[in-house]
Amino acid sequence: MRGQRAVTITDVARTAGVSRAAVSKVIRDAYGVSPEMRSRVEAAIERLGYRPSVAARAIRGPSFTIGFELHEIENPALNRILSGAVAEIAPTDYQLIVAPAVAGGEGHRAIDALVDLRADGLVVVAPHAASDWLEKLASRMPVVLLSRHDRSENYDIVTGDDVAGARLAMHHLISLGHHRIAHLTRGEETTTREGTPPAVRLEVYLDEMTQRGLARHIKVARAATPGDARRATSDLLASANPPSAIFAMNDDLAMEALHVAQERGLSASDLSIVGYDNVRLAGHRAISLTTIDQSGDDLGRWAVRLLLERIDGRTQVKRETTQPSLIVRNSTDHPRSEQH
Amino acid sequence: MRGQRAVTITDVARTAGVSRAAVSKVIRDAYGVSPEMRSRVEAAIERLGYRPSVAARAIRGPSFTIGFELHEIENPALNRILSGAVAEIAPTDYQLIVAPAVAGGEGHRAIDALVDLRADGLVVVAPHAASDWLEKLASRMPVVLLSRHDRSENYDIVTGDDVAGARLAMHHLISLGHHRIAHLTRGEETTTREGTPPAVRLEVYLDEMTQRGLARHIKVARAATPGDARRATSDLLASANPPSAIFAMNDDLAMEALHVAQERGLSASDLSIVGYDNVRLAGHRAISLTTIDQSGDDLGRWAVRLLLERIDGRTQVKRETTQPSLIVRNSTDHPRSEQH
């Protein structure tokens, strides 16, 4: 039963008693098709269960496929972005294809896969990819980059306003009366690439602390793996002059910090925690994490929108920034006491 | 800058001063290539940044692409399965491509997209797709179905043992002393399709309740959307003779139920809750949900493994079942009192 050759346009043409070109016209809804021929061809298509091969199509023209590179499959914030992208593309003729990158993967294999498939455009999230490589890629095909604060001559950029978001978080903690505020973020490698959200958030943290004369309380804890986050938090709490608040780079890290705080019976006035992204579970009663919402759906929607514009012919670069908002929940409170 | 035609095998051949066939041989590592020619061609490939077009390739032979249909992008249990699949495929020559289905989407557009791309095989999760349609699809190309308890002549099946898992959950509650156990599950449409995990878990629930002489306490609450889950739980608690325990179809529903319980100040001895899937956050201290683990990674890994075997030529159908285990946490306890 396997290996029945797939139904091709030639089969349809033969069945309908017309030429291949005629079938092609019907499929593409092109000019020069009589109602009578249309119905004959459509009947044949229906009967044979014919579906045009994107592959064959893509050799010449567009594939009506847009690619989405995703490097952290299990990251709920990224999934939300993807979800928005899917919703935006649904009513169009295009199909979204996701290439997941291997966890600790090397290079840009996933992006290459999308290029090899001749996707008409790419949405790329990769914070790791080198800028010049991306620049070159974008000079050959439409590319929208998400969550990077680069400047580029070729690709469009969609990003949440991480500067505003991080300031919202810091201002919230400071206005509650916190001085000893630590920052919990990812491993070196992730935060040092200039312009990535982790790097920007870290920078704003450092800037705010310095501006407010709190430079001596600056503490940055790093967690390379999710499991590391708890240890990093413990280390913070065990340090001399421990923080009364933690601004975490994202909700996942924040929730791990919360885990440690709860373990030690610390309340929000002992240790306030702010996250970033407002993932669904941050709103759960048992977690109730104060966080920054940047509506990931919108990021995804904008990315697709800009990409389709590009495919449609726009040539000048465009950037789109979404405004984040602060969501106050129970994980933050006034500090119990604050000695300078 | 846009629209530079992509580099083709012909360009490489011209640059290297050899025939197209020769370049093709080098790429495919085929017989009949002198070291000297190999290096000349490889240099040309390198210099031009040539990448073979999967599309052109797929017209004739395999595309070295396998498709993964995903209908709930933001479902952490499914993401974990996908994650396992990605890990399993990483060391092979194949590339995994994900087609996300639109949320409330019609039909099987995502699967079609993968077929149209001429993927060499498909991993399908769709609990909605009609069996006969899948059967027909699988007669044309290798297909592995996840999380369905069908019998099939054409596709392979990978699934957690939902019967065993659901029994583990029920036995746990019963052995704690619970009699008034309710079941929280999805909307009608999802649970009625025979052989899907929700349907099987529901069935086991009904069976266990009946076997133990608890038929009079049977209560099934349904939530069509995630938001509905809280209302459904409230309704359960407001009903006459309310349950002392809830067996939820999955962790997402369980966590919503937990939310309601905590809101009302109910402890585990007032209302015990068991979930299913052991998503990452179920282990969070603030949630601490008793649940059934079915190691989604393994499901994903098996799916890819079986699919590659199929592509490699295996013809007889194979099923693979993973054994779930019970993870006891703080959301379950002995009931405070139990009147019959």
Next chain:
DNA sequence: GACTGAATGTAGATCGATCTACGTTCGCTT
């Protein structure tokens, strides 16, 4: 030195679709 066979390379058909260029038919005008 002719013969054999392995090693190396090329020409050209082929895959499934698109698209241009062109031929035929038909209805309408003058």
Next chain:
DNA sequence: AAGCGAACGTAGATCGATCTACATTCAGTC
């Protein structure tokens, strides 16, 4: 009735790769 343009169909080139069949070269053998 001739002329004309719109409507409808088709032939055949084309896209980028693969693969079969074949040509050429070269070393080794008798």
